[in-house]
Each structure stands twice: as C-alpha cells, then as structure tokens.
Amino acid sequence: MDVIMLNILFFLLYALLFIICIGIIHFIFTILEVTKGVERPGYGVLTGILAGISSSLIMMLIIHYMPI
Numbered sequence: 001m002d003v004i005m006l007n008i009l010f011f012l013l014y015a016l017l018f019i020i021c022i023g024i025i026h027f028i029f030t031i032l033e034v035t036k037g038v039e040r041p042g043y044g045v046l047t048g049i050l051a052g053i054s055s056s057l058i059m060m061l062i063i064h065y066m067p068i
Contacts, residue, residue: 014059021051021058 029043 010059010063013062014055017055017058018051021055022047025050025054 025047029047033039033043
C-alpha cells in the first residue's frame with residue numbers, strides 16, 4: 001500500500017477515534033452533571049484533554065499490535 005494512502009487512513013482513524021472519545025466522555029460528564037445537579041465550568045477543556053489522551057493510547061495500541 002502506498003505510504004501516503006496509509007498515512008491518510010491512519011489520520012482518518014485517529015480523527016474518528018477522537019470524535020468517538022469526545023462523545024463518550026461528554027456523555028459521562030452530562031450524566032454526572034444531571035445526577036449531582038451541579039454545573040461546573042471547564043468540562044469542555046477536560047473533555048478535550050481526556051479524549052486526546054484516550055484516542056492517542058488506543059491508536060498506539062492499534063499500531064503496536066498491527067501485523068507487519
């Protein structure tokens with residue numbers, strides 16, 4: 001497979017993982033806000049940081065266990 005095509009596929013996979021992680025973490029924070037009844041500022045920044053970390057770790061695991 002061409003190197004450029006492989007890079008594009010990895011970027012698309014990483015972007016998709018990032019969006020999925022943002023959705024899941026935002027859902028968790030929404031449930032926490034509803035159950036506790038307290039709205040705290042800064043959940044957007046925390047959501048982005050946690051989504052970036054989790055999607056990066058998942059992508060590293062995918063690349064690590066990929067057969068060559």
